[in-house]
Amino acid sequence: MSGGLLGIEDLSREEIEAILERARDFQRVQHQTVKKFDLLRGRMVVNLFFESSTRTRTSFEIAAKRLGADAVSITASGSSVSKGESLVDTLNTLAAMRPDAIVMRHAASGAPHFLARYLDTPIINAGDGTHEHPTQALLDARTILDHRATLENLRVAIIGDIAHSRVARSNMYLLSKFGARVVLCGPPALLPMEMAQLAPGIEMTFNMRDAIAGADVIMMLRVQLERQHETPFPPNEYFQFYGLRLEHISLAKPDVLVMHPGPINRGRELSSDVADSRQSVILNQVENGVAVRMAVLEKVLNKS
Ligand code: CP
Numbered sequence: 533m534s535g536g537l538l539g540i541e542d543l544s545r546e547e548i549e550a551i552l553e554r555a556r557d558f559q560r561v562q563h564q565t566v567k568k569f570d571l572l573r574g575r576m577v578v579n580l581f582f583e584s585s586t587r588t589r590t591s592f593e594i595a596a597k598r599l600g601a602d603a604v605s606i607t608a609s610g611s612s613v614s615k616g617e618s619l620v621d622t623l624n625t626l627a628a629m630r631p632d633a634i635v636m637r638h639a640a641s642g643a644p645h646f647l648a649r650y651l652d653t654p655i656i657n658a659g660d661g662t663h664e665h666p667t668q669a670l671l672d673a674r675t676i677l678d679h680r681a682t683l684e685n686l687r688v689a690i691i692g693d694i695a696h697s698r699v700a701r702s703n704m705y706l707l708s709k710f711g712a713r714v715v716l717c718g719p720p721a722l723l724p725m726e727m728a729q730l731a732p733g734i735e736m737t738f739n740m741r742d743a744i745a746g747a748d749v750i751m752m753l754r755v756q757l758e759r760q761h762e763t764p765f766p767p768n769e770y771f772q773f774y775g776l777r778l779e780h781i782s783l784a785k786p787d788v789l790v791m792h793p794g795p796i797n798r799g800r801e802l803s804s805d806v807a808d809s810r811q812s813v814i815l816n817q818v819e820n821g822v823a824v825r826m827a828v829l830e831k832v833l834n835k836s
Pocket of ligand 1: 584585586587659793
């Protein structure tokens with residue numbers, strides 16, 4: 533077992549609190565002229581991304597460098613995977629170069645868990661298929677807690693392509709550990725009823741207005757066209773029924789937070805005026821991604 537970070541489901545409430553608290557220290561540093569520490573000097577982090585990423589890959593790389601570690605980023609298209617090398621051989625090859633951690637994104641659910649059983653190098657899950665995206669849920673929690681004293685009893689509406697969303701799953705696990713009231717909403721084809729079993733107290737609705745009524749947080753999700761095998765909804769039709777518009781905001785609490793893990797598709801999941809509104813904390817989420825990933829790297833590398 534690698535001692536990395538594979539999912540939120542495996543973390544205790546105390547472990548999550550410790551990461552979020554440490555991320556607060558790193559948040560403050562982001563506003564200083566010199567943002568670099570020596571905490572992980574001489575350590576090496578390899579980012580191995582088999583799927584596209586802007587936010588996660590860049591922020592892990594920045595996080596490692598701000599902690600004084602060296603970071604190397606590899607994408608599947610630029611690696612020997614494109615010459616037919618298997619996942620196990622690729623990971624064994626990288627592990628032979630003795631990195632201190634491997635940050636990995638893969639389209640297959642469970643891929644990092646499978647590899648963690650065989651490698652001594654700690655693996656940090658940067659998103660596996662439709663399963664989990666643990667650092668996204670941690671940065672989302674950090675962002676909510678920057679605006680609210682507690683997660684307990686907050687009504688969090690998660691809206692969109694729930695079926696294919698690792699962000700939804702990790703957030704459900706985290707939010708329910710802290711007593712938030714999670715409402716899942718999406719079109720019937722993208723909202724499997726069995727999702728309610730994943731965590732206690734999950735509500736489900738197909739009606740967006742019902743989901744948003746009284747919400748403290750509205751978390752919109754990207755429509756994951758790359759994971760949909762059925763004919764996707766025409767964008768205009770999806771936006772009409774499940775796109776967040778200004779008219780919806782008044783149904784929520786007056787100080788509602790609008791979130792989206794990104795990348796956002798304006799005019800499909802939310803309107804431009806909502807994305808750029810004062811309620812939107814989408815760029816705060818991105819900023820917190822660096823601080824939270826610094827806290828995660830520090831925890832994982834100091835353990836290894
Ligand atoms: N939220 C997120 O995972 O974004 P990227 O795909 O750009 O990393």
